[in-house]
Amino acid sequence: MVSIRPATRAWKRGAAAIAVTVIVGSLITGCMGQDPEDGPSRAAVVPAPQFPVNSLTAARRTEITEQQCPAAVTQEALRALPEAAANAVDFFAASAQCVLIAAVLQTPVQPEAFISPLQYTAPCASPAIVSVWAHYDDDLIFGSPTIPNAMAAGQCIRTLFITGSDAGMGTEYAMERELGIRAAYDVMRGVTGDWVDATVALRSGVTITTTSPADNPGILLLFVRLPDGGLDAGGFGATGHQSLPQLLSGALAEITTTDTGQPITLPALEATIAEVVQAYAPQSVLAHLPKLDPRSKGDHPDHSATGNLVAGLVDNGFIDGTVVQYAIGYPSAQNEVNLGGDELWKKLEAFAAYASHDSVLHCSTAKSCLGVRKFGEWLQRQYLVPDAEIPTP
Numbered sequence: 001m002v003s004i005r006p007a008t009r010a011w012k013r014g015a016a017a018i019a020v021t022v023i024v025g026s027l028i029t030g031c032m033g034q035d036p037e038d039g040p041s042r043a044a045v046v047p048a049p050q051f052p053v054n055s056l057t058a059a060r061r062t063e064i065t066e067q068q069c070p071a072a073v074t075q076e077a078l079r080a081l082p083e084a085a086a087n088a089v090d091f092f093a094a095s096a097q098c099v100l101i102a103a104v105l106q107t108p109v110q111p112e113a114f115i116s117p118l119q120y121t122a123p124c125a126s127p128a129i130v131s132v133w134a135h136y137d138d139d140l141i142f143g144s145p146t147i148p149n150a151m152a153a154g155q156c157i158r159t160l161f162i163t164g165s166d167a168g169m170g171t172e173y174a175m176e177r178e179l180g181i182r183a184a185y186d187v188m189r190g191v192t193g194d195w196v197d198a199t200v201a202l203r204s205g206v207t208i209t210t211t212s213p214a215d216n217p218g219i220l221l222l223f224v225r226l227p228d229g230g231l232d233a234g235g236f237g238a239t240g241h242q243s244l245p246q247l248l249s250g251a252l253a254e255i256t257t258t259d260t261g262q263p264i265t266l267p268a269l270e271a272t273i274a275e276v277v278q279a280y281a282p283q284s285v286l287a288h289l290p291k292l293d294p295r296s297k298g299d300h301p302d303h304s305a306t307g308n309l310v311a312g313l314v315d316n317g318f319i320d321g322t323v324v325q326y327a328i329g330y331p332s333a334q335n336e337v338n339l340g341g342d343e344l345w346k347k348l349e350a351f352a353a354y355a356s357h358d359s360v361l362h363c364s365t366a367k368s369c370l371g372v373r374k375f376g377e378w379l380q381r382q383y384l385v386p387d388a389e390i391p392t393p
Helices: 058-068 074-082 083-094 098-105 138-142 146-152 172-187 243-250 265-281 301-315 331-334 341-355 364-369 375-379
Strands: 130-135 156-163 195-200 208-213 219-224 255-257 263-265 285-286 324-327 383-387
Touching: 058 074, 058 083, 083 098, 130 138, 130 146, 130 265, 130 301, 138 172, 138 285, 138 341, 138 375, 146 156, 146 172, 146 285, 146 341, 156 265, 156 301, 172 208, 172 219, 172 341, 219 265, 243 255, 243 265, 243 383, 263 265, 265 301, 285 301, 301 324, 331 375, 341 364, 341 375, 364 375
Parallel strands: 130 156, 130 285, 156 219, 285 324
Antiparallel strands: 195 208, 208 219, 255 263, 324 383
């Protein structure tokens, strides 16, 4: 018998509080028996001590302004920063990201606590939905229409992809799929335009690539670019037979990214996912159905491994399970069709924009993509499972 995780599992994230104490000088009203003709006594004011606004030491301020980032910030500016902003500058200086310090200094309302560089490089101006997927197109197949509906409602969209989706076919194929994802999001938002790419080193120690429409920072895609593990979880020869399931099982101590060869351990990957989610305190989190759930049987190993990562972070209190839903993947084809009409057509149009960049699919219109074997079945369905229904390990 499996136990079910309570629906009320709470996620508690402490916020750093800044206490500034001001001492006001006391007034001395004079001595008893003072001659009235001497006039009123003078008030003796005790100057208020000057307490630092943040916890940066003088030595650390000097190191930042004179050695690490001398052109990015001054001593005076550092002393005046609230704690969260000072922590952000400290991190950017230590991680050789001096160019990002300007974003901290220009932020009008500072966060209560510094959680991630993403709070400054890609902040959300509206409630967020964060989704975590194994491959480029998983969000379009299994996370739609939830994601486009959130976009239409003006929510901040943050989509994290764990693998580079190379399918053992090399970087060129993977990069073309990334172009397809951008094209699909342009269709969903109803505007075609340029996208701006950036790299950022997170507090987890992992460097990721982000991309956003130049005219809409409310949409952001985040790429980790680990190797695709394939349908047997054994990976591909082109990427050293590395796979996400092997990392989770302990068969691999680390796995290297397909673009820069950056080694990433399981704790670092877990911390990366948690950091992205916590940075936005989202109202909704979407991910693949974990392998823990019997309804994931027959799904892609990368899908269920990604779901396990998110479920594990919920169990350990790093993600609020009450906002998490998991999408049934390949096995969704066993369920009834539950999408149709205009909602389905919009989903198909977005997927077709992506598919025109994916040479494996051989479709580029809504109608032709609906006819692609298996994909047509998945596209007509979306089934989400709340975290409370996921069995515990």
